[in-house]
Amino acid sequence: MIVLRRSVRGGDACVLVLFVAPTNQQSVWCRRIFFFFFAITMSMPSHLNHHSDFEVLASPDGYVSICGYGSLLSEKSARTTFPHLANFRIAKLTGFRRLFTAVGGFFFIHGVANTQTEEIAALSVEPCEGETIVIAIFEIKKTEIPAFIEREREYRFLAVVPESLDGKPFTNPAVLCASYTDEEFFKFKCSEGTEIYFQQYGEYKIHKIWRDDVFPCRVYLRHCVLAAKSLGDEAYNNFLDHTFLGDRKTTIRRYLEKVCTKFMEEEPPESLKTRYGG
Structure with a gap:
């Protein structure tokens, strides 16, 4: 049995689901029905707040789809985090844009953040009407x-419905880190609260995670550009023209023209050559 209801909770539209299937055959059909209604009712992405929300997105054989839009555009890099990933492929996601607004604590730990130039940001995405980004999908x-x-x-974890490059919606929703x-x-x-959380980055003087006034970490940006380029011209040009600084005006193409592209020749440190090697 499926009960699917659209509601608004705390200002966010969400889909509430009760999913009960006593047999394997019923489970398959119930899940197909759920995904059908999920796709047609998801004019806004659904927030994933609990482990159980992710469970609903799992395929019958126990896999969950993940969206990659930055470092995960590289399958080699993705496998450093998800060594058993399956079915790596390209897709597109409508209604989102990429932004360099997440302060990357990882960059400080590995010595690739530049606090003097504020080149310390990693990628995120946010909803934006009229924008489309080319992404990677894997399970x-x-x-x-x-x-x-x-x-x-x-x-922020969202459930979204990606499309193939020719516009066909995917069967299963995917998880997006927004x-x-x-x-x-x-x-x-x-x-644990702010004081204890930031203790792990105390020596680096990080006091805020989400900022609009920072710039891309150079090693990370180089990797993302090379990863997008490896997926073909459409993915490459989409990354350059639909990825923005925190001002939400400057594209990465314009930014690279401004700061000079010589840093694309800079190699990552040995410890990150696989993860951020493009």
């Missing part, structure tokens, strides 16, 4: 989801 086992949630907890705010993160996700 991971649902047993990997708890570790994924913990690793990416600074992000922009969050510090206020929401510390209210809903970070039980």
